[in-house]
Amino acid sequence: MAFKHNVRQYRGLGPFTVVFFAWLYLPIAVVIFYSFNENRLVSVWSGFSLKWYAEALSNRNLMNAVQTSLSVAAIATICATGIALMAALVLVRGRNVKYRRVSETIVNLPLLLPEIVLSVAVLILFSQVGLANGFLKLVIGHTTFCTPFAFLPIRARLQGMDSDFEDASADLYANRWTTFRRVTLPLIAPGVFAGAMLAFVISMDDFITSNMLNSGGSTTLPVYIFGLIRQGTTPELNAISTLIILVSLIVAALALFIQARGATTNTH
Amino acid sequence: MPCRSDAKLQNWPWTDDRDPGRTGLTRKGTDLETRNKAVEIRQVSKTFGRHQALETVSFDIRDNEFFTLLGPSGCGKTTLLRMIAGFEEPTTGQILLHGQSIQSLPPHRRRVNTVFQNYALFPHMTLEQNIAYGLENLGWEKKRRQDRTAEMLELVHMTAFALRKPAQLSGGQRQRIALARALAPEPEVLLLDEPLSALDLKLRQAMREELRQLQRKTGLTFVFVTHDQEEALDMSDRICVLGDGRIQQIGTPRDIYEDPANRFVANFIGETNFFDVEILSLDDTTARVRTPMGIEMTAGHRNLERGQKEATLSLRPEKIGLDDQAGGEIVTGTVTGVNYLGGFTHYVVRVGEADLRVSRRNAAGRPTTLVEGSKVRLGLQAEAARILGT
Amino acid sequence: MKDFRFWGLLPAHLLMMCTLIVPILIIIAVSVSTRGAYGGFEFEFSTDAYRQILFNEGWSGEMEFNPQYLFIIARTAVLAGLATLICMVLAFPVAYWITLQSAQMRTLLLFMVTLPFWVSMIVRVYAWLIILGNDGVIESALRATGLVEDMDTLLFNNGAMLVGMVYSYIPLMILPVYASIEKLDRALIEASHDLYGSRMTTLRRVILPLCWPGLGAGAILVFVPCLGTVLEPILLGGGKIMMMGNLIQMQFGGARNWPFGAAIAITLMCLVMGVLIVNGLRAMRQAQLKAESI
Numbered sequence: 001m002a003f004k005h006n007v008r009q010y011r012g013l014g015p016f017t018v019v020f021f022a023w024l025y026l027p028i029a030v031v032i033f034y035s036f037n038e039n040r041l042v043s044v045w046s047g048f049s050l051k052w053y054a055e056a057l058s059n060r061n062l063m064n065a066v067q068t069s070l071s072v073a074a075i076a077t078i079c080a081t082g083i084a085l086m087a088a089l090v091l092v093r094g095r096n097v098k099y100r101r102v103s104e105t106i107v108n109l110p111l112l113l114p115e116i117v118l119s120v121a122v123l124i125l126f127s128q129v130g131l132a133n134g135f136l137k138l139v140i141g142h143t144t145f146c147t148p149f150a151f152l153p154i155r156a157r158l159q160g161m162d163s164d165f166e167d168a169s170a171d172l173y174a175n176r177w178t179t180f181r182r183v184t185l186p187l188i189a190p191g192v193f194a195g196a197m198l199a200f201v202i203s204m205d206d207f208i209t210s211n212m213l214n215s216g217g218s219t220t221l222p223v224y225i226f227g228l229i230r231q232g233t234t235p236e237l238n239a240i241s242t243l244i245i246l247v248s249l250i251v252a253a254l255a256l257f258i259q260a261r262g263a264t265t266n267t268h
Numbered sequence: 269m270p271c272r273s274d275a276k277l278q279n280w281p282w283t284d285d286r287d288p289g290r291t292g293l294t295r296k297g298t299d300l301e302t303r304n305k306a307v308e309i310r311q312v313s314k315t316f317g318r319h320q321a322l323e324t325v326s327f328d329i330r331d332n333e334f335f336t337l338l339g340p341s342g343c344g345k346t347t348l349l350r351m352i353a354g355f356e357e358p359t360t361g362q363i364l365l366h367g368q369s370i371q372s373l374p375p376h377r378r379r380v381n382t383v384f385q386n387y388a389l390f391p392h393m394t395l396e397q398n399i400a401y402g403l404e405n406l407g408w409e410k411k412r413r414q415d416r417t418a419e420m421l422e423l424v425h426m427t428a429f430a431l432r433k434p435a436q437l438s439g440g441q442r443q444r445i446a447l448a449r450a451l452a453p454e455p456e457v458l459l460l461d462e463p464l465s466a467l468d469l470k471l472r473q474a475m476r477e478e479l480r481q482l483q484r485k486t487g488l489t490f491v492f493v494t495h496d497q498e499e500a501l502d503m504s505d506r507i508c509v510l511g512d513g514r515i516q517q518i519g520t521p522r523d524i525y526e527d528p529a530n531r532f533v534a535n536f537i538g539e540t541n542f543f544d545v546e547i548l549s550l551d552d553t554t555a556r557v558r559t560p561m562g563i564e565m566t567a568g569h570r571n572l573e574r575g576q577k578e579a580t581l582s583l584r585p586e587k588i589g590l591d592d593q594a595g596g597e598i599v600t601g602t603v604t605g606v607n608y609l610g611g612f613t614h615y616v617v618r619v620g621e622a623d624l625r626v627s628r629r630n631a632a633g634r635p636t637t638l639v640e641g642s643k644v645r646l647g648l649q650a651e652a653a654r655i656l657g658t
Numbered sequence: 659m660k661d662f663r664f665w666g667l668l669p670a671h672l673l674m675m676c677t678l679i680v681p682i683l684i685i686i687a688v689s690v691s692t693r694g695a696y697g698g699f700e701f702e703f704s705t706d707a708y709r710q711i712l713f714n715e716g717w718s719g720e721m722e723f724n725p726q727y728l729f730i731i732a733r734t735a736v737l738a739g740l741a742t743l744i745c746m747v748l749a750f751p752v753a754y755w756i757t758l759q760s761a762q763m764r765t766l767l768l769f770m771v772t773l774p775f776w777v778s779m780i781v782r783v784y785a786w787l788i789i790l791g792n793d794g795v796i797e798s799a800l801r802a803t804g805l806v807e808d809m810d811t812l813l814f815n816n817g818a819m820l821v822g823m824v825y826s827y828i829p830l831m832i833l834p835v836y837a838s839i840e841k842l843d844r845a846l847i848e849a850s851h852d853l854y855g856s857r858m859t860t861l862r863r864v865i866l867p868l869c870w871p872g873l874g875a876g877a878i879l880v881f882v883p884c885l886g887t888v889l890e891p892i893l894l895g896g897g898k899i900m901m902m903g904n905l906i907q908m909q910f911g912g913a914r915n916w917p918f919g920a921a922i923a924i925t926l927m928c929l930v931m932g933v934l935i936v937n938g939l940r941a942m943r944q945a946q947l948k949a950e951s952i
Contacts, residue, residue, distance in 0.1 A: 007851045007860070008844060013755040020752050024774055027785030027825070030795055034788065041793065083669045090666035097663050107670045109678055114886025114930055116903045120923045121681035123910060124688060144677040147670065164388035167355050170375035171382045172402030173453065176662075179376075182401070186392045205778045208888050208903075212910060222780045229784055229893060233791065241781045252776040256769055 134218030157191025594647030838872025
């Protein structure tokens with residue numbers, strides 16, 4: 001970069017990027033900073049305190065919402081990943097699959113629609129079917145929009161994996177199930193993991209559908225936080241947000257780490 | 269793809285000790301013609317959609333044979349190999365393995381093993397696990413599996429690497445492990461899909477020798493696919509030349525080089541001079557033709573039919589005698605090009621209306637006096653020339 | 659169990675059929691139904707819901723043209739378009755700069771771009787509430803410096819919503835743009851300079867044209883979710899400035915006019931489908947041009 005005539009270099013890009021990243025991280029930093037504020041008023045600093053964390057962690061409703069969110073996300077992730085894995089195996093590896101393009105579009109349909117439309121769709125569906133169990137409604141709704149997020153990384157990994165490995169396995173006397181269990185699955189594991197991770201995060205993060213399906217006893221974390229925000233900004237909200245940010249960052253770092261390790265096992 | 273649970277492994281005749289009468293390892297034939305047929309290709313053709321990859325072909329591969337499928341890319345040779353392995357289904361015809369049709373068998377029930385072009389070593393398993401994989405699927409018990417795996421590692425001189433992963437190996441080492449993995453389950457036939465093409469030149473030449481020795485040592489039938497004619501000539505007992513989805517010729521390396529069946533084979537294997545010639549007279553094995561060099565020649569032919577007027581004369585550059593080595597029909601010409609290639613020198617000589625490429629070994633003490641414009645004598649020997657149908 | 663091609667796809671198809679395709683057909687049916695007396699709807703054909711988008715029913719039942727919902731639809735499209743444009747302008751220089759860095763640095767920076775995306779959407783929007791809100795960070799800071807005594811809130815306007823939308827979706831723009839710049843052969847840039855092109859000429863005539871596919875992909879990824887966005891108008895727009903997302907949501911919540919909500923949802927869906935189809939056609943034409951040029 002010291003070379004004066006580097007033709008790819010444009011002036012001002014560096015500072016611009018620095019400002020951009022500052023802008024990207026400023027809101028997060030602000031939330032974290034004010035979560036340690038002792039004052040009841042969010043933006044009036046009056047000293048360091050952890051009391052809002054104590055308050056947040058002893059908040060029954062919050063913990064219930066966390067539990068609901070985790071349960072819904074876990075079940076929806078398992079269902080979505082399983083469904084997506086099977087679909088990807090057929091759509092990538094199957095020979096002479098009829099209507100392959102149409103099938104793929106159907107699996108990815110939730111990505112093509114605005115989520116608000118999707119949430120109205122499931123709301124009307126449940127009202128017509130007469131399903132009253134709020135938890136089950138959430139699980140079904142979340143499974144629907146998580147499926148394409150699980151599908152895409154799995155498909156990408158399968159497409160990147162040479163089918164010679166499966167041929168070699170069959171050549172070495174493994175039947176289709178053994179081949180899947182001992183060759184295909186271990187080799188696409190990073191993709192499956194990434195897909196599941198994405199599905200889990202998307203489910204945990206979802207507000208629109210969960211809010212639409214919200215009923216007593218099935219309030220997810222984002223819906224609960226939304227309710228708190230409507231009551232006004234409080235330092236406790238900052239503490240909750242900071243905890244969420246912390247967990248998100250740990251999960252993201254973990255995902256990246258595992259992804260990076262997966263990338264070292266070359267499948268070409 | 270997970271689908272069928274497969275409980276039939278127990279009834280598999282080969283999971284027990286090998287029947288010595290059935291395998292290539294213990295059967296030593298002397299003459300190709302009297303050996304048993306390892307693979308029979310009967311009226312097999314393959315069509316992908318509208319594209320015909322392989323026209324109807326039939327031939328046999330015999331036991332203990334190093335059999336090569338040679339041809340340019342897209343000639344159908346890999347398709348043929350994959351049909352033997354079971355990864356593709358013939359559109360018509362059938363394939364027999366030691367006299368039994370394997371048409372209905374999926375790849376994992378066929379007693380053939382493949383060395384893949386890029387080896388397809390499972391990256392998540394150690395070398396040991398890779399080699400043992402087939403044995404496990406065959407239901408070999410642990411002790412026997414371990415012994416066989418060790419034996420195979422020994423065979424390819426890789427014992428020290430048993431616990432490594434494929435990513436830690438060089439190309440040549442991967443190649444050896446791929447061989448060991450394919451040989452371990454004692455297949456009836458070993459299929460090799462351009463296994464040397466991923467290696468660099470020096471290594472390729474070393475591996476050629478190693479492969480040939482391995483085949484002799486195990487006595488196994490090798491079916492080898494390559495587009496490299498030198499490789500094929502060097503290693504094979506017999507070569508099947510494929511082109512345009514058709515068999516062009518099957519024969520020993522010498523047959524194919526010295527007595528090519530048609531223009532395609534003569535052109536694909538080695539270098540040659542082609543001349544359009546006029547047929548003057550013809551009998552069953554030889555023909556007299558008028559050449560553009562202004563002389564008449566008599567040479568052997570294949571497949572020429574009576575009444576045919578035109579044909580192609582093929583003359584290998586190294587079989588044309590130059591200057592003091594000239595013998596047979598003598599013509600004179602002018603050197604119009606000289607290419608020095610180290611071990612050889614190639615000359616282009618203008619004779620009458622024709623340009624001839626002639627190559628001469630740069631032997632010790634032979635002065636290189638020929639330059640562009642030199643007049644030179646050429647000896648065209650009838651037995652080195654072939655007349656081919658056009 | 660004979661054909662995995664059938665069984666493997668069955669769960670996915672069944673799920674999407676039951677939870678999406680059939681319900682969307684129901685939405686269409688609901689949008690042409692009559693509003694129920696106590697919320698919900700009754701299956702009785704009526705185009706009231708669609709007429710309500712354009713007309714207001716007066717006291718005596720006469721219809722008068724009322725553009726308020728058209729304004730909402732237009733505002734949604736314009737804001738989404740603006741957000742997309744801003745994302746492009748911000749993302750391109752940043753993505754370009756990242757491609758100039760060392761391999762390790764690139765991985766790190768891309769990770770940093772995606773990191774906020776992992777943080778819950780509601781927390782990210784909430785953060786802007788703290789920054790822009792009454793007695794928020796910006797206001798407090800300005801007051802502390804003595805520049806202003808009192809100021810109008812920075813919230814509850816189009817600008818606040820725009821900031822929120824850009825902030826929420828910009829990683830979706832950076833990643834495809836980065837990928838397209840990364841793919842760009844550096845020899846092409848050098849060739850442009852070799853042929854006497856200045857930096858600006860090179861940018862305009864070589865770099866940007868070759869990065870259009872990436873910018874286009876990013877634009878779709880940002881524009882579509884922006885059209886249906888709900889949180890930004892409710893929280894940063896204060897629920898007073900409507901966009902289609904929260905308008906729909908209201909009809910199924912407080913206002914309980916399901917047929918009208920369904921009609922707006924169908925309108926939104928058609929808008930999105932229109933964008934995707936236009937994009938698909940363009941991609942197809944490009945592929946065709948490419949095929950013809952070979």
